[in-house]
Amino acid sequence: MNRATIAIVGAAETTKMGKIPELSQTGLHADAALNALADCGLTVADIDGIATAGHDVAEIAQYLGVSPVWYDGTSVGGCSFITLVRHAAAALEQGLCNTVLITHGESGRSRHAAHRPMFPSMQQQEFEAIYGPVLPPSRFTLPVLRKMKDDGLTEEQLAMVAVVQREWAAFHPRASAREPITVEDVLSSKMIAYPFRKLMCCLVSDGGGALILTRADRAKDFPTKPVYLRGAGGESVEGPMISQMESFSSSKAFRISGREAFRSAGISHSDVDHLMIYDAFAHLPIYGLEDLGFVGRGEAGAFIAEGHTRPGGALPLNTNGGGLSYMHSGMYGMFALQEAVRQMRGVSPAQVEGAKLSVVHGVGGMFSAAATVVMTNEDRW
Amino acid sequence: MSERQLPAIYPETQFYWDGAKEGKLLLNACTACGNRPFFPPRPFCPHCGSREVTVIEASGRGRLYSYIISNVPAPGYETPFTIAVVMLDEGVKLVSNIVDCPPDPEALELDMPLEVTFEQRGTLAVPQFRPAKGGAA
Structure with a gap:
């Protein structure tokens, strides 16, 4: 019998979602943080550990009035918040701090931001960006035609990723895009970067989210239903040069991160009730399902198209509608975590009945990094 | 531009x-x-x-490994244009544009043979790839 050691006791998103022109990026961090503190009945004086990505962690601490004894600013792209959950867990287990606040805020739509969210890469600039892949739609998509040829993935299957996620978004009043769409709608939407059309690409949104973690023995002192971490999660990097991916059919960082998360949690795929896979573009859930081992190589497109991940399917995936339909601030990973917490608390508008175990997997940069965590609402297993 | x-x-x-x-x-x-x-x-x-x-x-020879046809703005490029990954005969991959070839899926067949050419950019020459003359590399 294993006992949970780390719990997420506070979780919240920004008060508004999608279009928030009245708040700066710093303000979005703070709005989410104050909501997460209120969620679990704490104040900033109770926080002694702080972490964020894509923004100077020191500025967020100063703006909120937090004087931490531990901080982490690991910033590898949108999965960083998933990474920070496991880093925070390690710090809490080591006794480096007692109560950690992880914040995300990004003015992706209104552009009230001071920073680049990621470090520029020297070699990506010198050998790739000069040819034009300077934005995510023309860089993140580069491996996909190769995968389509090698694995039989089709444009219709890519379109179905967007269609199914829109079905999930319809449950969420806060989702930005809730109207049902068809494969035909996706395949007739504007061409962005062949073979990717607009509805296969993420939204561009304003928003934020925050989490509060502590040791599980304190979890029952809080008013919220605790959500526990199972195992240590996983993380890895392959690097920012997309041409140097070992395989265009598979992400090495996904495979390593997922393997470590499943191993340390001691779970098999059939134990997973709910799954979040960061979807900046429609191909990410396909790579994710295969690289995490839920299906074999080349099988994920058909798996989604056959309905296994849609409402009522055996493997509910991206139940908030994902980056394609819920929101995408730029570093979306925090919102995958938030939906998993809602599912484990039993309060998602798209609640999966009886769900006890959720896997959250994210991509950072453009196949540059990955992180995975496993959440559960059971305190022993 | x-x-x-x-x-x-x-x-x-x-x-x-x-x-x-x-x-x-x-x-x-x-x-x-x-x-x-x-x-x-x-x-x-x-x-x-x-x-x-x-x-x-x-050798300067390779094959079209993967690509997109970009409608996304990039400095100095008129959309649409092709951004490709080329697999060199030497077994390494690199990013390039595909020049002397329309940005059209009909003209861009995966694994088609390519050859290097050089684009003058300021005082520099930038390696680029085009369909190989005379077919198979």
Whole structure:
């Protein structure tokens, strides 16, 4: 019998979602943080550990009035918040701090931001960006035609990723895009970067989210239903040069991160009730399902198209509608975590009945990094 | 329209750009790995860590490994244009545009043979790829 050691006791998103022109990026961090503190009945004086990505962690601490004894600013792209959950867990287990606040805020739509969210890469600039892949739609998509040829993935299957996620978004009043769409709608939407059309690409949104973690023995002192971490999660990097991916059919960082998360949690795929896979573009859930081992190589497109991940399917995936339909601030990973917490608390508008175990997997940069965590609402297993 | 980006060149990669000016596509290769080429350049082998690295001239031939046709703005480019990953005959992949070829899926068949050409960009020559003349490489 294993006992949970780390719990997420506070979780919240920004008060508004999608279009928030009245708040700066710093303000979005703070709005989410104050909501997460209120969620679990704490104040900033109770926080002694702080972490964020894509923004100077020191500025967020100063703006909120937090004087931490531990901080982490690991910033590898949108999965960083998933990474920070496991880093925070390690710090809490080591006794480096007692109560950690992880914040995300990004003015992706209104552009009230001071920073680049990621470090520029020297070699990506010198050998790739000069040819034009300077934005995510023309860089993140580069491996996909190769995968389509090698694995039989089709444009219709890519379109179905967007269609199914829109079905999930319809449950969420806060989702930005809730109207049902068809494969035909996706395949007739504007061409962005062949073979990717607009509805296969993420939204561009304003928003934020925050989490509060502590040791599980304190979890029952809080008013919220605790959500526990199972195992240590996983993380890895392959690097920012997309041409140097070992395989265009598979992400090495996904495979390593997922393997470590499943191993340390001691779970098999059939134990997973709910799954979040960061979807900046429609191909990410396909790579994710295969690289995490839920299906074999080349099988994920058909798996989604056959309905296994849609409402009522055996493997509910991206139940908030994902980056394609819920929101995408730029570093979306925090919102995958938030939906998993809602599912484990039993309060998602798209609640999966009886769900006890959720896997959250994210991509950072453009196949540059990955992180995975496993959440559960059971305190022993 | 603004100018196309120039690469920021570093001491370890100067030879690559000097070679391009002479119409050569130069790669690093690892002596300890049996002259195995790698990309991008660096003064050690990413496979074994050896510092016994030489410079070789690539054949300039390769195949179309993957691509997109971009409608996304990029400095100095008129959309739509092709951004590709080329698999060189030497077994390394790199990003390039596909020039002398319409940005059209009908004209861009995966694995079609390509050959290097050089685009003058300021005082630099930038390696680019076009459909190979005379068919199969």
